[in-house]
Amino acid sequence: MNVVDLARLQFAVTATLHFLFVALTLGLVTVVAFLQTRALRTKDPERRSLRMRQVRFWGGLYVVNYALGIISGLAQEFQFGLNWSGLSHVLGNVVGAPLAIETMVAFFLEATFLGLWAFGFGRVPPRAHLALIWGVAFTAYASTFWIMVVNGFMQRPVGYEMRDGTAHVTDWGAVVTNGATWYAIVHIAGAVTLLAGLFMTAVSAYHLRRDRDIGFFRPTLVQGSLLAGAGALVTTAAGVVHLVALDDYQPEKYAVVMGATGAELDRARDAAAAAYGTGDWLPPVWVGVASLLMLLIGLLLVVLVWVPATAVRGAPPGASLARRRFRLRLPAVLLPLGFVAMICGWLSREVGRQPWMVTGELTVREAIGDVSVGGMLASFLAFTFVLGTLAVIDWVLICHYARRGPDAGLLGDEDLFPAGPVRALD
Amino acid sequence: MDVFWYALVGLLLAGYLALESIDFGVGMLLPLAPSEAGRARVRRTIVPLFLANEVWLVAFVGLLFGALPLLEGKLLYALRLPLLALLTAWFLRDAALWFRGAHPGAAWRRTWDVVLPVSSLVLAAGWGAVLAALVRGLSTNGGGHAVLTATDLLHPFALLGGCVTVAGSLRQGALFTGRAVPGDSVHAVRLGRVRRAATPALLVLLLLTAVVGALTTGAPPAVAGVGALAAVCVLASEASLRSGRTFSALLFGAVPFLTAPLAVGAAHGTTVLATRSGAGELDLPEAIADAASLQLLAVTVLPVFLVVIPAQVWIWRVFAPTDRA
Ligand code: HDD
Numbered sequence: 001m002n003v004v005d006l007a008r009l010q011f012a013v014t015a016t017l018h019f020l021f022v023a024l025t026l027g028l029v030t031v032v033a034f035l036q037t038r039a040l041r042t043k044d045p046e047r048r049s050l051r052m053r054q055v056r057f058w059g060g061l062y063v064v065n066y067a068l069g070i071i072s073g074l075a076q077e078f079q080f081g082l083n084w085s086g087l088s089h090v091l092g093n094v095v096g097a098p099l100a101i102e103t104m105v106a107f108f109l110e111a112t113f114l115g116l117w118a119f120g121f122g123r124v125p126p127r128a129h130l131a132l133i134w135g136v137a138f139t140a141y142a143s144t145f146w147i148m149v150v151n152g153f154m155q156r157p158v159g160y161e162m163r164d165g166t167a168h169v170t171d172w173g174a175v176v177t178n179g180a181t182w183y184a185i186v187h188i189a190g191a192v193t194l195l196a197g198l199f200m201t202a203v204s205a206y207h208l209r210r211d212r213d214i215g216f217f218r219p220t221l222v223q224g225s226l227l228a229g230a231g232a233l234v235t236t237a238a239g240v241v242h243l244v245a246l247d248d249y250q251p252e253k254y255a256v257v258m259g260a261t262g263a264e265l266d267r268a269r270d271a272a273a274a275a276y277g278t279g280d281w282l283p284p285v286w287v288g289v290a291s292l293l294m295l296l297i298g299l300l301l302v303v304l305v306w307v308p309a310t311a312v313r314g315a316p317p318g319a320s321l322a323r324r325r326f327r328l329r330l331p332a333v334l335l336p337l338g339f340v341a342m343i344c345g346w347l348s349r350e351v352g353r354q355p356w357m358v359t360g361e362l363t364v365r366e367a368i369g370d371v372s373v374g375g376m377l378a379s380f381l382a383f384t385f386v387l388g389t390l391a392v393i394d395w396v397l398i399c400h401y402a403r404r405g406p407d408a409g410l411l412g413d414e415d416l417f418p419a420g421p422v423r424a425l426d
Numbered sequence: 427m428d429v430f431w432y433a434l435v436g437l438l439l440a441g442y443l444a445l446e447s448i449d450f451g452v453g454m455l456l457p458l459a460p461s462e463a464g465r466a467r468v469r470r471t472i473v474p475l476f477l478a479n480e481v482w483l484v485a486f487v488g489l490l491f492g493a494l495p496l497l498e499g500k501l502l503y504a505l506r507l508p509l510l511a512l513l514t515a516w517f518l519r520d521a522a523l524w525f526r527g528a529h530p531g532a533a534w535r536r537t538w539d540v541v542l543p544v545s546s547l548v549l550a551a552g553w554g555a556v557l558a559a560l561v562r563g564l565s566t567n568g569g570g571h572a573v574l575t576a577t578d579l580l581h582p583f584a585l586l587g588g589c590v591t592v593a594g595s596l597r598q599g600a601l602f603t604g605r606a607v608p609g610d611s612v613h614a615v616r617l618g619r620v621r622r623a624a625t626p627a628l629l630v631l632l633l634l635t636a637v638v639g640a641l642t643t644g645a646p647p648a649v650a651g652v653g654a655l656a657a658v659c660v661l662a663s664e665a666s667l668r669s670g671r672t673f674s675a676l677l678f679g680a681v682p683f684l685t686a687p688l689a690v691g692a693a694h695g696t697t698v699l700a701t702r703s704g705a706g707e708l709d710l711p712e713a714i715a716d717a718a719s720l721q722l723l724a725v726t727v728l729p730v731f732l733v734v735i736p737a738q739v740w741i742w743r744v745f746a747p748t749d750r751a
């Protein structure tokens with residue numbers, strides 16, 4: 001493997017790990033914010049505390065998931081400088097500001113708000129506490145927006161000019177309204193909603209299958225299922241619109257993603273050579289498989305995610321649902337499929353951009369820093385090993401606490417994981 | 427205006443070091459707690475705060491990319507291997523803080539009880555050594571690029587820099603944790619001992635750093651001045667402590683960390699990436715982003731401080747242990 005391959009693999013591994021967690025973070029934060037808003041607007045103290053119990057349960061799982069979103073995000077941020085310094089040399093003026101705004105406007109606030117929210121149950125006044133979770137949600141989406149501005153520019157550069165080998169922005173309006181950014185954002189917003197809904201459904205179904213806490217999990221089964229359904233529709237609609245637009249601004253990618261072969265593919269290759277000069281500017285054809293997989297899973301989900309909600313039909317509140325086995329097992333199959341579709345989506349987008357770092361302006365090869373193979377291998381192995389291990393630990397913890405249910409006391413007044421084990425040992 | 431952005435970026439790094447010095451110290455001192463309950467309590471005091479502390483470094487790198495993109499590329503390139511070690515330690519430190527309480531197993535806790543102090547030590551020592559090496563000036567490699575080599579890191583000045591940040595962090599950690607444990611406990615006695623040993627050690631190390639710096643760096647007055655300022659503040663911190671004001675003691679104790687990035691600027695002025703040979707250097711006018719980017723940053727980033735600063739004060743008021751709580 002050469003340096004470029006190693007750097008790409010490293011980015012692919014860390015970005016995939018990052019997004020596996022981030023996607024759930026983005027989806028769940030909205031769910032938790034709505035749950036807490038509803039709880040706070042409930043007058044009846046008993047129902048209110050039931051609803052706060054929901055906030056603590058889903059919020060606790062959200063915070064455990066968040067931990068790895070942050071750790072893997074750090075690896076992302078530093079990689080630009082560590083491995084891809086060509087990016088800052090040529091395009092620093094364009095991609096630097098959005099990334100800076102992302103970290104300053106989003107993370108700086110988000111991290112502070114999150115700490116106050118996660119550990120502030122019972123310590124921060126209820127209204128302020130609610131405002132905090134909305135602050136976290138808002139900044140998380142702000143960060144998504146700005147990172148996608150960068151990613152959109154890499155797919156379809158707009159609003160800039162090249163002077164002396166460096167890019168200068170001439171129109172920030174064009175940069176932030178880039179279609180390649182916005183199609184993706186709507187598609188991602190749908191996909192993360194879908195994932196959060198599937199996650200809620202899967203966890204609720206697990207408990208309902210065992211007749212545990214029916215009063216708590218029955219409503220979330222239905223809510224999750226409907227949320228996932230709505231998310232799936234948005235995802236698909238945005239995906240189709242996106243696909244059509246792709247033909248316009250990344251025709252080479254479009255050809256490969258649509259599985260073009262033979263003469264059709266050669267036409268795309270020739271058109272690219274005419275635009276960018278001699279050379280092969282087509283992305284690897286296997287990207288088509290990833291796209292197809294995403295598409296098939298997407299269509300499957302649109303049809304199936306509604307099914308778990310029907311498990312409650314005709315059953316009086318509090319009654320056992322455990323015998324509706326198929327409908328309660330289904331979400332455990334759909335959830336991993338959702339994650340697979342998401343990764344396939346990113347593979348289509350990012351590998352489909354090859355060999356360009358920034359379409360038409362900078363190739364991946366030119367963007368790489370002057371790093372030795374040994375140095376690149378060292379960072380690849382270190383990041384992959386450490387992040388991979390931590391990711392597994394985090395997933396095991398999420399599953400463990402999801403299975404223990406709302407009384408595990410995941411999110412307490414003063415600590416994460418306060419009620420259970422710590423006291424037990426003293 | 428260029429200097430303003432450079433200083434703002436430096437301020438973010440200074441904020442990171444000042445705030446995280448406490449986390450590093452608390453992490454290193456975790457083993458001093460005599461019981462499981464004590465270690466759980468120590469972790470609990472710092473967990474709500476560490477995210478808000480470490481995010482200063484995230485902001486530093488982000489703004490560096492936005493305002494000084496060329497410096498970001500060259501600096502991270504130069505520091506590649508040490509940064510790799512620091513990042514790995516950072517991931518593990520965070521994981522230890524997040525995950526330690528998640529499982530009741532004794533082996534689980536013992537593992538994180540090793541990971542936390544070791545990773546905190548690597549972070550404290552590593553940042554000190556790296557900053558000292560930047561003050562002294564980097565080496566130049568065969569390709570004409572600035573790099574931080576192993577010999578740079580093993581130079582006495584860099585080693586002293588690492589020792590200063592470790593001693594300073596231990597002192598900060600002892601002050602901070604001391605506020606959270608009962609005053610007559612074994613734990614409090616041990617923390618007091620650490621602080622009383624760390625203070626003179628820190629003063630001697632600062633003196634040595636200033637002397638070695640005056641002999642081996644290109645800017646003796648800058649290095650000596652910054653060292654003297656740090657030493658005076660350590661003394662002021664001791665004085666505050668004696669009059670019972672532990673919070674101002676913590677504030678004064680943070681000054682040696684605030685001054686570390688200042689020393690880089692004081693030593694090299696507007697040469698934002700300095701090498702000892704002069705080859706591969708980067709000057710501010712060359713490193714700064716273009717006017718359009720800076721304008722966008724000015725309207726988006728500067729207002730954020732108006733929200734972030736109160737929010738960070740708020741988080742301290744809610745979660746920082748009050749005296750002998
Ligand atoms: C679509 C959304 C999205 C995308 C494409 C990315 N991120 Fe991310 N990132 C988030 C959405 C997000 C988030 C949901 O906002 C996180 C998860 C946990 C958090 O704190 O924010 C986050 C965390 C996070 C952190 C930790 C911040 C902290 O300390 O609080 C960093 C440094 C990055 N990311 C950096 C990146 C970089 C350099 C990316 C470019 C590849 C990237 N992220 C892609």
Ligand code: HEM
Nearest residue numbers: 184187191236239240242243295298299341342345346349
């Ligand atoms: C039939 C349904 C779907 C269609 C038509 C579709 C279409 C697309 C298209 C055209 C892209 C852009 C590729 C590029 O810009 O190069 C994309 C990307 C992506 N897709 Fe899908 N998709 C569908 C379903 C899904 C599902 C179910 C998920 C996840 C749960 C998903 C997640 C993603 C992600 C994360 C990306 C990368 C970011 C982006 O470009 O938006 N997609 N999809």
Ligand code: HEM
Nearest residue numbers: 008009011012015016018019147150151346347350351364
């Ligand atoms: C978190 C969401 C993201 C995911 C899951 C993702 C996924 C990927 C994948 C799978 C690759 C490997 C492509 C290959 O090896 O051919 C890649 C490469 C890359 N992506 Fe992304 N990407 C994400 C967001 C971004 C964003 C927002 C940026 C830019 C700001 C970006 C910049 C890059 C770079 C620099 C590379 C390496 C060069 C290359 O191979 O094209 N990615 N990404």
